[in-house]
Amino acid sequence: MDVMPQQDPESRRPSQPSPEGPRPPHDATPGADPYVMPAEGATAVPPPPPTLRTTLRRAAFGAVAAGVLLAGALVAVPDGKDDRPKEPGPVERAEAATTAGSPASLSDLTALIGDRQKWVESHPADAPSWATLGSAYVEWGRRSADAAYFWRAEEALKRSLEEQPGERGNGEAWVGMAALANARQDFLAAKRWGETVRKQDPKTWSVYPVLIDAYTGLGDVKAATDATEKFGELRKGVPALARTADLYRGQGWREDALATAREAADRATAPAEKAEALHRLGELAWERGEPEEAVAQFDAALRTDAGHHASLAGKARALVALDRTDEAVAAYQSVITKLPRPAYALELGELYASLGLDGDARSQYEKLAGLLEQAKAAGVDESVVRGRYESDHGDPAVAVELLRGQWKKQHRGAAVADALGWALHRAGKSEEGLKYARQAVDTGVRNASYAYHLGVIERELAQYGPARRHLEEALRTNPAFSPLDAPKAREALETLGEPPPGGPGDMQPPPPPPAPSQEPKREVRPEAKQEPEREPKPEPKRESAKPEAPAPAPSQTAPAPSKAAPSSPAAVEADASKTP
Numbered sequence: 001m002d003v004m005p006q007q008d009p010e011s012r013r014p015s016q017p018s019p020e021g022p023r024p025p026h027d028a029t030p031g032a033d034p035y036v037m038p039a040e041g042a043t044a045v046p047p048p049p050p051t052l053r054t055t056l057r058r059a060a061f062g063a064v065a066a067g068v069l070l071a072g073a074l075v076a077v078p079d080g081k082d083d084r085p086k087e088p089g090p091v092e093r094a095e096a097a098t099t100a101g102s103p104a105s106l107s108d109l110t111a112l113i114g115d116r117q118k119w120v121e122s123h124p125a126d127a128p129s130w131a132t133l134g135s136a137y138v139e140w141g142r143r144s145a146d147a148a149y150f151w152r153a154e155e156a157l158k159r160s161l162e163e164q165p166g167e168r169g170n171g172e173a174w175v176g177m178a179a180l181a182n183a184r185q186d187f188l189a190a191k192r193w194g195e196t197v198r199k200q201d202p203k204t205w206s207v208y209p210v211l212i213d214a215y216t217g218l219g220d221v222k223a224a225t226d227a228t229e230k231f232g233e234l235r236k237g238v239p240a241l242a243r244t245a246d247l248y249r250g251q252g253w254r255e256d257a258l259a260t261a262r263e264a265a266d267r268a269t270a271p272a273e274k275a276e277a278l279h280r281l282g283e284l285a286w287e288r289g290e291p292e293e294a295v296a297q298f299d300a301a302l303r304t305d306a307g308h309h310a311s312l313a314g315k316a317r318a319l320v321a322l323d324r325t326d327e328a329v330a331a332y333q334s335v336i337t338k339l340p341r342p343a344y345a346l347e348l349g350e351l352y353a354s355l356g357l358d359g360d361a362r363s364q365y366e367k368l369a370g371l372l373e374q375a376k377a378a379g380v381d382e383s384v385v386r387g388r389y390e391s392d393h394g395d396p397a398v399a400v401e402l403l404r405g406q407w408k409k410q411h412r413g414a415a416v417a418d419a420l421g422w423a424l425h426r427a428g429k430s431e432e433g434l435k436y437a438r439q440a441v442d443t444g445v446r447n448a449s450y451a452y453h454l455g456v457i458e459r460e461l462a463q464y465g466p467a468r469r470h471l472e473e474a475l476r477t478n479p480a481f482s483p484l485d486a487p488k489a490r491e492a493l494e495t496l497g498e499p500p501p502g503g504p505g506d507m508q509p510p511p512p513p514p515a516p517s518q519e520p521k522r523e524v525r526p527e528a529k530q531e532p533e534r535e536p537k538p539e540p541k542r543e544s545a546k547p548e549a550p551a552p553a554p555s556q557t558a559p560a561p562s563k564a565a566p567s568s569p570a571a572v573e574a575d576a577s578k579t580p
Contacts, residue, residue, distance in 0.1 A: 095112065134160060160173040245264060313341075399423035
């Protein structure tokens with residue numbers, strides 16, 4: 001679906017040349033042109049007229065030369081236009097990035113917003129332009145952490161749908177509404193908007209990125225996988241590689257995620273697209289406990305695009321792991337002024353607390369509260385970040401209430417499951433929190449914090465073997481995953497001590513079953529059930545028991561008695577009388 005806004009035809013019309021032709025400079029005089037060669041010799045006598053042969057030769061040469069020059073001019077400058085390609089401006093670059101499904105630089109995005117704002121003032125009925133403006137507002141608000149732009153985005157998208165409803169072909173406004181819902185952490189609404197577009201036109205590739213984000217937030221791994229595969233079929237290249245790498249990362253497939261992310265970084269060309277790919281490589285390096293590599297990738301992203309502030313936050317996180325805390329504090333302070341996301345404010349507060357700077361930590365937590373209020377006023381749901389803060393630094397009961405609300409809204413991704421499980425543990429409900437913490441780890445995400453939370457909950461419930469295993473996993477995945485929690489994980493692991501010799505008890509093989517008795521079972525005859533019960537006699541031991549006497553041999557003439565119906569005493573006497 002073509003989503004490009006209509007452009008002013010006057011803005012794209014080339015400038016017309018002057019009918020009078022190029023004018024000479026004001027100070028130019030005849031004979032003073034430095035590009036005109038002077039006449040040879042000093043005499044003013046005209047040369048003699050050329051002969052007829054010379055005249056014909058010159059005419060032939062002139063005709064050939066004129067034809068060559070004319071053909072070259074027609075090839076080089078078709079239709080009389082300049083042969084030099086026009087350099088795309090910031091608006092064109094932003095539109096090209098949007099069309100390709102790649103991020104635009106913040107400066108180009110700003111230019112696009114200004115261009116569309118000016119256009120819709122004079123063309124208020126242009127629904128595609130309103131949709132483009134609304135989507136640009138969403139992207140700006142998301143990448144600048146300025147949630148106030150989300151209200152502008154909502155107004156622009158609604159205006160677009162008023163001018164042209166989605167049922168009449170304005171699917172891009174619906175896609176913008178889905179992106180807005182994702183930015184506000186309302187994944188269920190994003191799913192509804194996106195699936196409406198997909199139902200109307202399954203080949204609208206622009207809807208699949210927002211569907212991937214919605215399904216991921218809802219914890220629907222299968223739907224997210226299907227949407228990623230479909231997006232790769234419709235839109236190949238760097239955007240599809242980036243989404244595939246994120247999918248692998250979310251399922252814990254580190255090697256596949258790394259290989260795909262590297263391919264995306266190698267193929268990216270635009271600065272904003274390249275910076276995003278390098279940032280992804282930095283995040284993967286951080287998660288696997290390689291802070292030096294993470295710093296190098298984040299620095300490369302910032303050199304490529306200085307406006308990629310998320311890479312500055314990633315660098316600050318990695319600097320803490322390298323014990324370069326002064327640099328980390330400076331980086332955090334800088335990024336919070338440029339990209340004031342609540343998660344970054346919480347990380348800086350915990351860094352202050354780990355350094356013993358309790359006053360600075362309290363001040364930072366107050367700033368965090370202000371950012372959370374601003375987000376709430378703009379309709380953004382930051383319950384997960386607030387729940388994490390309340391669990392460790394505030395009221396765990398409040399955290400449980402907030403995160404239960406997320407779970408009821410079907411926000412059941414790994415992050416919500418981990419936060420809810422930890423909040424329940426901190427509120428004294430470890431048994432209930434255990435299932436949520438396990439669900440977060442079972443998604444496959446290689447997150448050291450998730451493994452640490454599960455290990456602590458298992459230790460609280462006296463499940464020492466699994467607790468030891470998950471605490472070791474957390475420190476093996478990333479030894480410096482948190483300035484506050486990583487030391488606690490090491491301390492908890494030391495308290496548990498080494499496992500018992502021979503491995504955990506629950507890992508021992510079960511004891512062998514007892515050997516069956518060698519004593520054969522005695523056959524109970526049917527008539528024994530009809531006989532009166534007799535007092536059982538003690539059975540002699542097998543070693544001293546004598547073998548029973550064999551029964552008399554049957555008569556050669558009489559038929560053998562049936563085993564199923566033994567002979568009665570009367571029958572025996574009758575048989576004996578017949579014996580000769």
